[in-house]
Amino acid sequence: MTIATVPAISEADARIERRLCELATYDSASIWEAQDELSSAIAEAGMHFEGRAYPVCLRPLAIDCGLANHLTATAEAVIKLLDVAAELYCCNEDVQDLFPAYKHLRHWITILPKHRPIVRICRLDGLFGSDGYYKIIETNTEAPGGVIQNGLAAKVWSRIPNPLTHGLSLDVSKQPFAKDPTCFVRELVSAYHSAAGSELKTAAVVNFRGRYANEVDWIVNGLRDAGVKATLLDVSTMKLTPRGLVGPDGELIELVYNKLDPRDVIEACEAEDYLRACAAQEVVSINPWVSQCVLSDKAILALLSDDRFSSNFNAEQISLIARHVPxxxxxxxxxxxxxxxxxxxxxxxxxxxxxxxxxxxxxxxxxxxxxxxxxxxxxxxxxxxxxxxxxxxxxxxYIAPGEVTALHPPSRSFKKMAYGIDCYVFGGRLAGFQSRASLDPVMNVGRSGILLPIAID
The missing domain is CATH 3.30.1490 (Dna Ligase; domain 1)
Structure with a gap:
């Protein structure tokens, strides 16, 4: 795969930047009126971040088709690298030494599922390096936020009259999760069918002690809309029986989606049945423990970027790593x-x-x-x-983030903010993009960051 360097910003985005700066000076009221309309529409649609307002900005990040294709090819290729890394972890002691926190769980982590890609749901977070290439700084192969709501938010954004994009031909629907927000749930159903050869009937979204509840309601309701009997369960309420993993009502659970922090679960004695059931593949787990622990750990980038392990990758993969892994x-x-x-x-x-x-x-x-x-x-x-x-x-x-001017609703002001672009990948295929912007050098919605819809021109 040959990928040329690409600019991190499009001409359309430069026009949006100029227009925002002009309107901020001469007609800021029109921008805030549109932002308020967007925020109200997002709230009315039921989107939230763990009970707080879902911070979607009126200002999009506009990228051209060339950049969209570049990001798509890169993200899908990185998912294949993670398959190689997972297999390496199972047999290479030097690789295992990069992940000391999981040593006592190795007997569970190294039981890999048969399906490929191993990582069915993930979000790759990235910035653009000084060489123009997109750099993956985190892999997020556990249970990333935004898998449903960001596609919905993009659709809502596209319906709001926007003084910043007037006259521009921008499209959010080229992203699968914006064109069809049910594609995440369909991937869960498809993953089960691939693993079990039958139709999914029962599923649980699983968390631990109430943490990381973002989007849980959307996931549960989406599965129910797909005809699956779905519920939210705590890991401590499930038991491993000769029939398989069962919930508190004794009903067999066929698929689980892990919405939790593995660091919490691996130290909890009440989670042992759940850990064992997922490891033994008594239940289809999205994602499996190798993804929850090893592939989501930032040391996975140490594995990929260290020449000690390069002989395990082919020439095309080595080139990919050199360009896109810091x-x-x-x-x-x-x-x-x-x-x-x-x-x-x-x-x-x-x-x-x-x-x-x-x-x-x-x-x-x-x-x-x-x-x-x-x-x-x-x-x-x-x-x-x-x-x-x-x-x-x-x-x-250190990869210096790009900067955009954006609306900052908490302070009701216009701010220069650092931004990145993240790629959602479902079942090995690009599902969509998000851009997070922040006043903080560490970009995170949980740290007062905002979301910029990605639009393709």
């Missing part, structure tokens, strides 16, 4: 190679190259404890290096 290493004492393939002592390198690096907990979510070197004092950086060396952390090359 240099990443698990933080620990020892010798490795830097982004230019020079041998280095890693801890010393991290100390000396603060402005070019980011430290991240390898398996945390929502931007927890992420430290951007160039925005961090030397004292705090030193303290964080010590913490990182004692805990599962990764260090990653």
């Amino acid at each position: 240099w990443t290493r698990l933080v620990r004492e020892g010798v490795t190679t830097d982004p230019n393939r020079r041998r280095i002592e890693l801890i010393s390198y991290i100390r000396k190259n603060k402005t070019d690096l980011v430290l991240k907990p390898s398996n945390a979510t929502r931007g927890e404890h992420v430290l951007v070197g160039r925005l961090t004092s030397s004292e705090a950086w030193e303290e964080h290096i010590d913490r990182a060396a004692r805990n599962p952390y990764v260090v990653q090359e």
Whole structure:
């Protein structure tokens, strides 16, 4: 697969940027009126972020067809890389050492499902590097947010009169999940049929102690609309029996969708039946434990970007990794190679190259404890290096985010905000895009970020 470098912004988006800046100066009332209409329509449609308003911005991010195709090809190819990585984890001790938090669960994680791709639902988060290539900075192969609501939000956005896009030919419906918001549920049903060879009758959306409830209502209701008896269950309420996994009413559960943080579940004794049932494939689990733990861990990018493991990938895949996976290493004492393939002592390198690096907990979510070197004092950086060396952390090359002007509803103002583009992939195929924008250098809707609809011109 040959992919040329592409610009991170289209001419249509540049026009939107100019128009927003002009209207913000001369007619801001018209923009806020349209934003309020959009926010009301989103709320009336029932979209929310764990009970709070779903933060969809009037300003879209416009990309051209060339960029859309580039992102599609990249995302779909990365999913195939993850299949190779999962198989490597099962047989390579050096790979297993990159994921120390899951050592005691290895006997469950290494039971891989027969279907490919292993990752049925995921969201790849990315930024554009200085070389023009899209860089995957997180894989999100556990249970990413936005799988239903972002497609719905795009459709609602497209119906609102928008002074920012007047005269532009922009289309959200080229994205499968915007054209048909039921495509996520259809993927769950299809995944079950592929694994079991029969029609799905019962399913559970599973969380733990009420955490991560975003979109659960949409998923449950979507399955019910598809003719499946579906419910929301806590992992502690399910039992593994000779018949299979059953809920509190004793009914057999055929498929589970994991809407939880694996870090919580793997340490909980009341979750053991559930862990065993998913591992033994007594129930079809979306996604399986290798996806929930290993492939979603940020150390997966250390596996992909380290030359020690390159012999396990073909030439096309090596080229893909070089373009689209940023240099990443698990933080620990020892010798490795830097982004230019020079041998280095890693801890010393991290100390000396603060402005070019980011430290991240390898398996945390929502931007927890992420430290951007160039925005961090030397004292705090030193303290964080010590913490990182004692805990599962990764260090990653810093990718500067792009900037857009956007409406910031909480402050009722226009702000320059950092943005990225994320790719949703269902069943190995691109389902759609989202763009998150934030005043915070760590972009996350859970950290007061906003969502920019992606429109293709």
